[in-house]
Every structure is written in structure tokens, then in C-alpha cells.
Amino acid sequence: MWMPSMSELLLAQRRFAKGVIGGTAQAADLHMLDGDPARNRELLAVYRGNAVANASKALSLTYPVIEKIVGEEFFSGLCRAYWTESPSRSGDLNEYGEDFSAFLAAFPHARDMPYLADVAQVEWCVHHALHAADHVAVTLAQLGAEPAESIGQLRFGLQPVLALMQSQWPVATIWQQHRADYAHEINIDLNHAECIAVHRLGLRVEVAVLSDAELALWHQAQSGQPLATMLDTAFAIDESFDVQAALLRAFTREFVISLHA
Amino acid sequence: MSTFASLPDGIGIGLRAPHYAQLLESLPSLGFIEVHSENFFHAGGAAMRVLARAGEHYPLSLHGVGLSLASADELAQAHLAKLAALVDRVEPVLVSEHLCWGAIDGVHFNDLLPFPYTREALSLLCSRVEQVQERLGRRILIENLSSYVRFRESEMSECDFLAELVRQSGCGVLLDVNNLYVNAQNFGFDAHDEMTRLLTAIPAGSVGEIHLAGHSQGELCLIDTHGSRVCEAVWALYRHAITLCGPVPTLIEWDTDLPTLEVLLDEAQSARRAMRQARHVDALHV
Known part of the structure; x- marks a missing residue:
């Protein structure tokens, strides 16, 4: 039977990890390695460099907008600091970086960019949505075919990855204007809030701007409320709420994947 | 336990995002396509669709980098479950992992790390490989590692360790010729002799x-970068390998500074040529 508590392997791996994580390998730790201890210390630094580079590459793939906003050099510093505080906990690097947003919110050297945390949250939702299960959307025609007398009791099943957010910053605009394929000059008025939805459109992921009333509408749907309650909530926020236009936008964006009487 | 699925002798390349469209449009003649298993652990999305399409045209090989088989931590069952689901989904002809660890006490370095080649580690590895083979219902290949340090406690060489693992667990070998070359240079042993011993x-x-790749010269040692063409010394070692073990599916592995698809196909052509020559030499000896 394998018993880690008695293991020399465990000891060797802990010593190796100490040398890689903090560069804090002591003489006793380095003694486990063949050859010159000073050279081995430097070789452990090569492994440290690999680990940081692998984590940074994963963060760069998941957070390209953050990287574009702060620049490559600052981003690589961010990655090192984040890795030191929150190293990877999975053999799958696609899972790395979930709390990057919280880290950015608390990072002292990014205080003059207070919107970064919210942008990072959008990017995490985008990353998650990119790899989620494919769906088949319900069409507006299918909704129209429901019996009119009971339509108020209808509940909407939504894309599981649909993420609704309210930010004090224009996060959707920031995200859209920092995409690799954005060809225009960046022009962002930071002084306005945005309600947004991160959603799949076929195989693509989109970040859409919603009105306050639309956000409330789909929040209600997400919590399982029927259409009548969804609409009551939207009208309470905006008495001139345009139901038809809002539903058309949402169905075009493939928010709804099932209808439940 | 099933035996190896049969893979047509041939040369493969990795499936990389910048090449997706060109590869699927031009469908060059290749023996197989290889991907890192972890990049396809998702439920869906565009990349998954590409893999499925590639699978309609080529045999697939799943190459794992994150199972951390040699870690003193418990085997990550969630990771293994995702691998098993992917194997069920894409029905690969080959499934491989590395002779390494990557995590301890829950912290992952997402790197392929060396460990002391002891009898203790061997018994752990055997039980791990058996668990994985049991879970996947098939034999897996284990790849020899490139490393920059060696442990004093090692009781045998890496190749002897791997040979023993093969004999005890029934797994196969993914022979990385470049890794063996890099280690031989870094630690001062003869790569041809060591390969002969293993085979x-x-x-x-x-x-x-077999894996073929490029490496680069670091300040302290050769670094296994997978970012350049295969060097002549590694080609020579490759010819030695296929003379000893016959034609074996061979991957041109290229992970950093990704070149155009044409460069990869050109390297694949060189490998094909080397394999033909070795067959020819083999025929002369008969």
C-alpha cells in the first residue's frame, strides 16, 4: 500500500517545490541533487522560470484585454505577483486564474485603473463560455407558437453560461475596443456604468450591453421566475420598456435554450 | 486490457490554433494528429468542433501533460475522469503521459518535473499507470523526460526505470528522442548506448x-524548448531508434515559436525519409 507519510519521494518533491516556488532551497535541500549545489540552485531557477512562464501564458490567453490595457511588461509583473500569491491548483491550466479579478481589485500598483477587476470578471466569463457545451437556441417563432392565454406562466431555460453583470464602468465597451480584431481608434468614456451579458452565439462568445430593465428581466428568468414576473420587474424599472424589442434582441443573442410551461 | 489500437505507420504533427483552418482545408497527407489532452477537456466550443473535424480525417493521439503520475499527492481523480471522457468522445488511437510529476501538496507547476528513480517511486508509478489503464480500459504510453537536474538517491537510470515500468505495468513507451539527447548532453552519457539499453x-x-523536436542552448544546459527544427544529432538518434524498433508512428513536436504549417510538413517529410531509409537498411541486413 502506498503511504505518502512515509515517503522519501514526498520529501524530495517538497524540497524541490521549495526551491522552485520561493527560490528558498536550503543547502540540505540542494544536497538531494547530483552535482554542484550553486549550479543546481540556478537550475531550480530555470524550473521556476518555466512554472511562471506557463502560468503567465495561461493568464495571457484568458485575459488578453487586461494585457492590452496594462501593456506586456506590467502584465508580466502582474502574472508573477499573482502566481506567487495564487499558484495553479490544477493540472489543467485552463482552470487557472479564476480569482484574478479579486487579485486585481486589491493590487496596490493598479489603483489608478479601478475598472480592471470588472474587466477581468468579464474575461473570466468569456473564457468559461468559450469552452462550454454547445446549445440549440429557441427561436422567437417557437415562443410565438405558445398559447397566448398561458404565456405569462412560461419560464425560460437560459444558456448555462449566460453571465449578467452590472458594473460602474463601461466594461462591455472596454472589452469590445480592446479585442485583437478591433480596427478603430479606442474611444471610451469611463464615466458611465454598463449592464452587460456575456453569452454564446453559436460557437462565438459575445459581450452585449443591456438596459437596466433588460438586466432585471433576465435576472428574473435566471432565478426561475415566469414571464409575467419578469415583465413586472422590467416595467417597475422602466415604464416605457419595449418588450418586443427586448425579446427580439435576447432571442437573436440565443439567451433562451428551452421553454417550460 | 485492450492492446494498442493499430495506427498506420506514419508521421504526425500537433494540431495548433493558428493552423486549424489551413489544415482542415488542405488536409495534407499525415499518419495522425496529436493534441494535448488538457486543451480539450471542455464540454464544447469552437476548438472542440475543430478536433472532431480533424478526427474525421486523421487518427488522433491524446498527449497528456497534467496527470502528474509521479507525484506523492493522490492521483487527481477529477483530471483522470476528464481524460476518460475525452477518450470516450474522440476514440484516439494513442493515449500518452509523461514519466514525471507536476504538483505537490496541491500546488501545480504545470511543468514536467524529474524525480528520484528509486524502487519506492517505481512501485508508485506502477500502481498509478495500472489505475489509469484500468480507468481508460486501454494501454497507455509513457514518455521519457528531459531534465536539468538529477537526484542523488536515484537507484537506477531513467531508461532502466522506464523499462522496469513497462515490464511491470504493461504500459508502452513514447520514446522522445530529443529528450534523451538533451539529457545525454546535460548529464554526459551516451544517448545511443542508453537507447539501445532501453530498447x-x-x-x-x-x-x-516517437517524438521529435528541437531544443535550444541555455546558459547552463540544453533546454527542451520544442521551438525549432530537429537537429542533425537527433535525426541520427532517430534513425538508430527505428533501426532498433522498426517503423513507429512519429510526431514532429513544436510548441513554442510556432512556424507555418509548411515548415511542420517539411519536418514531417524529413522524418518520413528517415523512416524509409531505415527500412531500406533493415532490408539489406535480412
């Missing part, structure tokens, strides 16, 4: 795949 110590047919 004569394991049952015939144990080598299920």
Missing part, C-alpha cells in the same frame, strides 16, 4: 510512438 530491455512492440 533491448523492453518487449518488442513496446514503443508505440
Whole structure:
């Protein structure tokens, strides 16, 4: 039977990890390695460099907008600091970086960019949505075919990855204007809030701007409320709420994947 | 336990995002396509669709980098479950992992790390490989590692360790010729001799795949960067390998500074040529 508590392997791996994580390998730790201890210390630094580079590459793939906003050099510093505080906990690097947003919110050297945390949250939702299960959307025609007398009791099943957010910053605009394929000059008025939805459109992921009333509408749907309650909530926020236009936008964006009487 | 799925002898390349469209449009003649398993652990999305399409045209090989088989931590069952689901989904002809660890006390370095080659580690590895083979319902290939340090406690060489693992667990070998070359240079042993030792110590047919890649010269040692063409010394070692173990599916592995698809196909052509020459030499000896 394998018993880690008695293991020399465990000891060797802990010593190796100490040398890689903090560069804090002591003489006793380095003694486990063949050859010159000073050279081995430097070789452990090569492994440290690999680990940081692998984590940074994963963060760069998941957070390209953050990287574009702060620049490559600052981003690589961010990655090192984040890795030191929150190293990877999975053999799958696609899972790395979930709390990057919280880290950015608390990072002292990014205080003059207070919107970064919210942008990072959008990017995490985008990353998650990119790899989620494919769906088949319900069409507006299918909704129209429901019996009119009971339509108020209808509940909407939504894309599981649909993420609704309210930010004090224009996060959707920031995200859209920092995409690799954005060809225009960046022009962002930071002084306005945005309600947004991160959603799949076929195989693509989109970040859409919603009105306050639309956000409330789909929040209600997400919590399982029927259409009548969804609409009551939207009208309470905006008495001139345009139901038809809002539903058309949402169905075009493939928010709804099932209808439940 | 099923035996190796049969893979047509041939040369493969990795499936990389910048090449997706061109590869699927031009469908060059290749023996197989290889991907890192972890990049396809998702439920869906565009990349998954590409893999499915590639699978309609080529045999697929799943190459894992994150199972951390040699870690003193418990085997990550969630990771293994995702691998099993992917194997069920894409029905690969080959499934491989590394002779390494990557995590301890829950912290992952997402790197392929060396460990002391002891009898203790061997018994752990055997039980791990058996668990994985049991879970996947098939034999897997284990790849020899490139490393920059060696442990004093090692009781045998990496190749002897791998040969013993093959004999005890019934796994196959993914022979990374470049890794063996890098280690030989870094630690000062003869790569040809070590390869001969390994290939004569394991049952015939144990080598299920070969990896070829480029490396670079670091300040302290050779670094296994997978970011350049295969060097002449590695080609020579490759010819030695296929002379000893016959034609084996061979991957041109290229992970950093990704070149155009044409460069990869050109390297694949060189490998094809080397394999033909080795067959020819083999025929002369008969």
C-alpha cells in the first residue's frame, strides 16, 4: 500500500517545490541533487522560470484585454505577483486564474485603473463560455407558437453560461475596443456604468450591453421566475420598456435554450 | 486490457490554433494528429468542433501533460475522469503521459518535473499507470523526460526505470528522442548506448510512438524548448531508434515559436525519409 507519510519521494518533491516556488532551497535541500549545489540552485531557477512562464501564458490567453490595457511588461509583473500569491491548483491550466479579478481589485500598483477587476470578471466569463457545451437556441417563432392565454406562466431555460453583470464602468465597451480584431481608434468614456451579458452565439462568445430593465428581466428568468414576473420587474424599472424589442434582441443573442410551461 | 489500437505507420504533427483552418482545408497527407489532452477537456466550443473535424480525417493521439503520475499527492481523480471522457468522445488511437510529476501538496507547476528513480517511486508509478489503464480500459504510453537536474538517491537510470515500468505495468513507451539527447548532453552519457539499453530491455512492440523536436542552448544546459527544427544529432538518434524498433508512428513536436504549417510538413517529410531509409537498411541486413 502506498503511504505518502512515509515517503522519501514526498520529501524530495517538497524540497524541490521549495526551491522552485520561493527560490528558498536550503543547502540540505540542494544536497538531494547530483552535482554542484550553486549550479543546481540556478537550475531550480530555470524550473521556476518555466512554472511562471506557463502560468503567465495561461493568464495571457484568458485575459488578453487586461494585457492590452496594462501593456506586456506590467502584465508580466502582474502574472508573477499573482502566481506567487495564487499558484495553479490544477493540472489543467485552463482552470487557472479564476480569482484574478479579486487579485486585481486589491493590487496596490493598479489603483489608478479601478475598472480592471470588472474587466477581468468579464474575461473570466468569456473564457468559461468559450469552452462550454454547445446549445440549440429557441427561436422567437417557437415562443410565438405558445398559447397566448398561458404565456405569462412560461419560464425560460437560459444558456448555462449566460453571465449578467452590472458594473460602474463601461466594461462591455472596454472589452469590445480592446479585442485583437478591433480596427478603430479606442474611444471610451469611463464615466458611465454598463449592464452587460456575456453569452454564446453559436460557437462565438459575445459581450452585449443591456438596459437596466433588460438586466432585471433576465435576472428574473435566471432565478426561475415566469414571464409575467419578469415583465413586472422590467416595467417597475422602466415604464416605457419595449418588450418586443427586448425579446427580439435576447432571442437573436440565443439567451433562451428551452421553454417550460 | 485492450492492446494498442493499430495506427498506420506514419508521421504526425500537433494540431495548433493558428493552423486549424489551413489544415482542415488542405488536409495534407499525415499518419495522425496529436493534441494535448488538457486543451480539450471542455464540454464544447469552437476548438472542440475543430478536433472532431480533424478526427474525421486523421487518427488522433491524446498527449497528456497534467496527470502528474509521479507525484506523492493522490492521483487527481477529477483530471483522470476528464481524460476518460475525452477518450470516450474522440476514440484516439494513442493515449500518452509523461514519466514525471507536476504538483505537490496541491500546488501545480504545470511543468514536467524529474524525480528520484528509486524502487519506492517505481512501485508508485506502477500502481498509478495500472489505475489509469484500468480507468481508460486501454494501454497507455509513457514518455521519457528531459531534465536539468538529477537526484542523488536515484537507484537506477531513467531508461532502466522506464523499462522496469513497462515490464511491470504493461504500459508502452513514447520514446522522445530529443529528450534523451538533451539529457545525454546535460548529464554526459551516451544517448545511443542508453537507447539501445532501453530498447533491448523492453518487449518488442513496446514503443508505440516517437517524438521529435528541437531544443535550444541555455546558459547552463540544453533546454527542451520544442521551438525549432530537429537537429542533425537527433535525426541520427532517430534513425538508430527505428533501426532498433522498426517503423513507429512519429510526431514532429513544436510548441513554442510556432512556424507555418509548411515548415511542420517539411519536418514531417524529413522524418518520413528517415523512416524509409531505415527500412531500406533493415532490408539489406535480412
